[in-house]
Amino acid sequence: MQFGIFSVGDVTTDPTTGRTPTEAERIKAMVSIALKAEEVGLDVFATGEHHNPPFVPSSPTTMLGYIAARTEKLILSTSTTLITTNDPVKIAEDFAMLQHLADGRVDLMMGRGNTGPVYPWFGQDITKGIELAVENYHLLHRLWTEDVVNWKGQFRTPLQSFTSTPRPLDDVPPFVWHGSIRSPEIAEQAAYYGDGFFANHIFWPTNHFQRLIALYRQRFEHYGHGSADQAIVGLGGQVFMRKNSQDAVREFRPYFDSAPVYGHGPSLEDFSETTPLTVGSPQQVIDRTLTFREHFGDYQRQLFLMDHAGLPLKTVLEQLDILGEEVVPVLRRELDALRPAHVPDAPTHATLVAARFAQAELEAVSR
Amino acid sequence: MTTIVVISGGLSQPSSTKLLADRLAAAVAREVGLRGERPEFRGVELRELAHDITNHLLTGFPAPPLAETITAVRSADAVIAVTPVFSASYSGLFKAFFDILDTDSLDGTPVLIAATGGSARHSLALEYAVRPLLAYLRATVMPTAVFAATGDFGDEDSAATLADRIDRAAGELADALSGTTGRRRIDPFAGPLSFEQLLGAQLGDQPTS
Numbered sequence A: 001m002q003f004g005i006f007s008v009g010d011v012t013t014d015p016t017t018g019r020t021p022t023e024a025e026r027i028k029a030m031v032s033i034a035l036k037a038e039e040v041g042l043d044v045f046a047t048g049e050h051h052n053p054p055f056v057p058s059s060p061t062t063m064l065g066y067i068a069a070r071t072e073k074l075i076l077s078t079s080t081t082l083i084t085t086n087d088p089v090k091i092a093e094d095f096a097m098l099q100h101l102a103d104g105r106v107d108l109m110m111g112r113g114n115t116g117p118v119y120p121w122f123g124q125d126i127t128k129g130i131e132l133a134v135e136n137y138h139l140l141h142r143l144w145t146e147d148v149v150n151w152k153g154q155f156r157t158p159l160q161s162f163t164s165t166p167r168p169l170d171d172v173p174p175f176v177w178h179g180s181i182r183s184p185e186i187a188e189q190a191a192y193y194g195d196g197f198f199a200n201h202i203f204w205p206t207n208h209f210q211r212l213i214a215l216y217r218q219r220f221e222h223y224g225h226g227s228a229d230q231a232i233v234g235l236g237g238q239v240f241m242r243k244n245s246q247d248a249v250r251e252f253r254p255y256f257d258s259a260p261v262y263g264h265g266p267s268l269e270d271f272s273e274t275t276p277l278t279v280g281s282p283q284q285v286i287d288r289t290l291t292f293r294e295h296f297g298d299y300q301r302q303l304f305l306m307d308h309a310g311l312p313l314k315t316v317l318e319q320l321d322i323l324g325e326e327v328v329p330v331l332r333r334e335l336d337a338l339r340p341a342h343v344p345d346a347p348t349h350a351t352l353v354a355a356r357f358a359q360a361e362l363e364a365v366s367r
Numbered sequence B: 001m002t003t004i005v006v007i008s009g010g011l012s013q014p015s016s017t018k019l020l021a022d023r024l025a026a027a028v029a030r031e032v033g034l035r036g037e038r039p040e041f042r043g044v045e046l047r048e049l050a051h052d053i054t055n056h057l058l059t060g061f062p063a064p065p066l067a068e069t070i071t072a073v074r075s076a077d078a079v080i081a082v083t084p085v086f087s088a089s090y091s092g093l094f095k096a097f098f099d100i101l102d103t104d105s106l107d108g109t110p111v112l113i114a115a116t117g118g119s120a121r122h123s124l125a126l127e128y129a130v131r132p133l134l135a136y137l138r139a140t141v142m143p144t145a146v147f148a149a150t151g152d153f154g155d156e157d158s159a160a161t162l163a164d165r166i167d168r169a170a171g172e173l174a175d176a177l178s179g180t181t182g183r184r185r186i187d188p189f190a191g192p193l194s195f196e197q198l199l200g201a202q203l204g205d206q207p208t209s
Helices: A023-039 A060-069 A088-101 A126-145 A184-193 A206-222 A245-257 A268-274 A282-296 A313-338 A349-366 B016-034 B046-059 B064-075 B092-100 B125-136 B156-179 B195-203
Strands: A002-007 A044-047 A075-078 A107-111 A149-151 A159-162 A175-179 A196-199 A233-235 A239-241 A278-280 A301-304 B003-008 B040-045 B078-086 B110-117 B146-149
Touching (some): A002 A075, A002 A313, A023 A044, A023 A060, A023 A313, A044 A060, A044 A301, A060 A075, A088 A126, A126 A149, A126 A175, A126 A184, A126 B195, A175 A184, A184 A196, A184 A206, A184 B195, A196 A206, A196 A301, A206 A233, A206 A282, A233 A282, A239 A282, A239 A313, A245 A268, A245 A278, A268 A278, A278 A282, A282 A313, B003 B064, B016 B040, B016 B078, B016 B110, B040 B046, B040 B064, B046 B064, B046 B092, B078 B125, B092 B125, B110 B156, B125 B146
Parallel strands (some): A002 A301, A044 A075, A075 A107, A107 A175, A233 A301, A239 A278, B003 B040, B003 B078, B078 B110, B110 B146
8 A cells, every 4th residue: 555645736825824935945845745755654755737827846757856866765656747738758758767767666647637728728629638638648658568659649740660768667667547536538548558546536525436436446347457446546635633633623724714726615624524634633534544445445545635725834744744653654554454465556666567577477488 | 206306596585486486386286297297396495505506616516415406406307497587687596506517417308497576677587598598508498488577476467477377387398298208318437438439539540560
């Protein structure tokens, strides 16, 4: 089981002080948060990709490359990489380069983005979102699994005798997750390739995501990648903790009330009831997170949203200390004990390389 | 079992919009009864859902009571939709409710539209505002739209013509109900949608490497 954090990278005014960090401060804060994630024993840091204010992370591999150089074990990922508006050739190149520099500690999550104008800014048509995701990812997949690619699609200029360099480290592409909060087509896509499916369920009710994940699991099995309960599922989470739950609620409420996504809407209490948001003691976070497994089955990756809505860096780092010291060790123990032996962990570079060698040997024997 | 959802956008309590909605429901019950069926009615007062509707606009998902209402509207065999006329159009709350429905929620659903207003001068709001809204949502809107001005609840002559309009509209809805064979909603999760098809539609024949 992997635990980590994912950052949207928003520059938001701290509602309690009225102070807005500069872009430079926010970018450096994201790096500090990633380094802290490794320090407290988390497995994954993922950054969003955005192309408009108030967000800073427009260039994920630049940031992740810098973090890679300053960490040893942390897996570097995205949440998400825009498969609709980025050139798949550039994604193939950028992430293969990152993979080499990070000694394989890289995976990535495909997403379609939620900011409409990004499509026209990058020369695409928003009404073709699904088609772009389908075609572009297929090309990316081929660029990573075939040394020489001839290609003709509807969106990108054709390729003849093209080799994407560098080739993936050890000829094993980074593991890919597909993120979706709404579209069954994306669950289907993840299932088709045997990739992971990440359901960022933090803003929406459980029953919706149960259907999406059930579809992914069922189709994963249909396409012959394993049984439904062996499909690779990731989930979001959103928490704020203090030793006493009342203190957590008191401290977080002003951030909640004016947060960019849900602020000025439902009360913190109502939102906590209908979504996974948990504001309280570490034990409450543990109990709530354990319910995810009951709702969605055994899963492989849990990412928490910790740095947003104007929370100051100091507070976020304190939160990560609590997460790493008091919450994740318990969750790791509990979830590992509950997971049946035939349910795999999330693939890493090491396990994918091992699987590749095993496959090669099998083929050699059968020849 | 035929189910009919009755949406009332009235804000005051008691509300003349609710009063009109109740009369329409009673007339539809009678007309459908004449055709040998006993429909089940479900009343929706948007006032009670006003906070949830606003929260849905802000967060993108419905709180449980609103989710239940949306499901009821999606699966209804017919809808009676009644709004007060505010500032020359449907009320903001009435529109907000239809804004949060998925655009296929009312595909082919027979809908009886009605409105209340201070005077008959507002009556065409049904034709230039409410009817296009429901038409956009691909509902089958009944030809007779029922407008009730405040005076229609008193003056004998105008009360009689209101009663006529209610009966005519109810008859149209009952006819539409008996003519439908049950609407089919495509459930995107029911699958299996085939990825090979999605991919094939995009790429057709590919040059091989």
